[in-house]
Amino acid sequence: MPNLSFVTPSRNSPWGTYLSQIDAVEPYLGSLARWVETLRRPKRALIVDIPIELDNGTIAHYEGYRVQHSLTRGPGKGGVRYHPDVTLEEVMALSAWMTIKNAAVNLPYGGAKGGIRLDPKTLSMKELEKVTRRYTSEIGIIIGPQQDIPAPDVNTNGQIMAWMMDTYSMNVGATATGVVTGKPIPLGGSLGRVAATGRGVFVIGREAMRRLNVAMEGARVAVQGFGNVGSIAAKLFAANGAKIVAVQDHSGTIQNEQGFDMQNLLDHVALAGGVAGFKGGDAIANENFWDIKTDVLIPAALEGQITAERAQRLHTRIVLEGANGPTTPDGDAVLADRGITVVPDVIANAGGVTVSYFEWVQDFSSFFWTEDEINVRLDKIITGAFKGIWETAEQHRISLRTAAFTVACTRVLQAREERGLYP
């Protein structure tokens, strides 16, 4: 089968990582393997130019993307990321992981992702709004409540979703709350959505620990990335008796053998913008983060963090993937050899898109649930999905990642086969 012309992945790049995960699952797909090539190609990829007038009067251009990896099981679904390193290849991989994640949890969605190649810290609020609105208009030809539903991801939030919802609504001439999720509550957002990804990381971590006989009380936990996902997961682990012994973010790395006082740390980060300078811990060199002894290590930042070299050094029992694609194929192989359990991103961080699904359903029915209802349903859905993945892993003696891919790809390819090829 010819390779795609528009991407040249290397083994440990995001798309290369995804392709090697598909290679690993292929033997477990039975007769559905006939359709597996479908998963190695995004259905549709859009590259857009985003010109805006900056506050100083000059014209700046940004590159934006929206990739719909699969629409087989339902509309596209997945976040939008603003980051200076965003590329088409990365967005392709992130959209493919959304296909797998949505199918692993059995949400009625395909997989999609978007991104803009920019550093939001260099833009004013007004400029950020212009970029967001122009990007939304440009991808407006392929998104919609029934087509593809964006949401927050790295460096995007409820405010950006509000601008996206407004721009799309203005263009279609009607308020379309269901076009994005992760919106502010007054605009049709859902209670519990902001915390949902971090909460899901905690819930799945708790389930994995229970099965591996790792006690929550006193468990040593380290977190890389202290944004929406890492900070909320850390807070929930600490509230349930674990000790957060190290945190790394863009500003630096801090350590405390006794476990941080989480409220003080969160207050410090709210003021200082990062963990660096926190008085309740010691600063250490960034690279030493990977040597800290833990029970649970949570990479909750970007892709490609756990390389083969770092995987050799880790002293942990569980890697709980809060980020998408944090472990490279070479890193994964080392962790497997060393008997370290990897709880893969496609289930560990699926709490966000699960509550996005609740938000979308609530928007359609214009009937909103309580936060307790949301949290109970979230727990039930992802715990059930994790149980199925765990049993699949035991049955075939495969990693949790290959098991999650087995469950998910079987669902996607079954739907593919039943729909048949058009024309």
Ligand code: GLU
């Ligand atoms: N960006 C989140 C993720 O990677 C959530 C996507 C969504 O809610 O659609 O899963």
